[in-house]
Amino acid sequence: MGSGGHSITSHPEPPAFPDAKAFDKTIHEPARLLMMAHLYVVESADFLFLIKQTGLTFGNLSSHMTRLEEAGYITVDKEFRDKKPNTRLSLTESGRRAFEGYRENMKQLFEEL
């Protein structure tokens, strides 16, 4: 080292980011999270209700609904009521457990932070 020079200090190891892998990526998306949260507190709800409550557009809701249905988190029943299409959604048991697990992970994460 040179005279009067600065000593080389090593950068401290940065703290690890909270483990984002713990989050279910199907749920960890704002629109889908909103849908899951609304379906969690009711027995079932139709498309129009979810559009009104979440503020999502028809196309947005439809694409996220497909994703959640593929993951097995919701059931989708399509029928006609008074000759008009009606789509009813409800959370499955695995969807309910997945959502509760997600909430638990969030809670633990905030406790760690």
Place this chain on the structure above:
Amino acid sequence: MYSKVFKYYKVIYVAQLIRMDEKIDVKKIQQKIHRDSMRDGVTEMLLGVLLLFSSLMYGNPGFTVFYVFTMILINKAMHCIRERYIHPRTGYVELKREEPKRTVGGIFLYFFVVGLLMYFVLYLAEGALPSSDTLYRWIPTFLGLMFLGAMTYLREKTGSTRILAWGGYAIAVGLIFSIYGFASPKDGMTLYMLLMGISFLVVGFIKFRSFLTTHPVIQEIDEQQWEAGDTA
């Protein structure tokens, strides 16, 4: 420099997580859903009708038959009104049902405790067991306390404090009618239910009209319409 950049991204990451966490406040979501389900005024209108028939029944026992019919048909009427006017505007939701035993048990417990307390207070006031005239005279106050209990329960469910105004109004009117000396003790009870019935009916109707104006009918479109750009 490295740690500053790290901190910056961590702050953004945490902020995003906080926003996500706010979306899953299930209690607030549930309260909002309950609050929205009561915006249409239908419950108030039908409660008003029920109270009006109750007052008529007490005033004239010949109305008992209509009262029984009303009790039987009121659920059906509510269902029909909601199907015809409300669901096309708000969509349909099936709310979670509370355990009936818990709800009914809670109602009876409250009814019993309030009744017992009132009886005890009247006993202390009169220095003797209250007469039937005294008990009839104070029924409006008792009913007011029942309304207050119901509104407190709804306040918890909906998160709306404005609903407690109904409880305050019911208690105030109940006290006034109990203190005022009517010719017959039953008159107070009859007029109380008549006034509360009219109040609920009027407010419910105003809310219903406002709801129809501010909530246009919306229609679900199928995928073919969406792809064709037909969003009407």
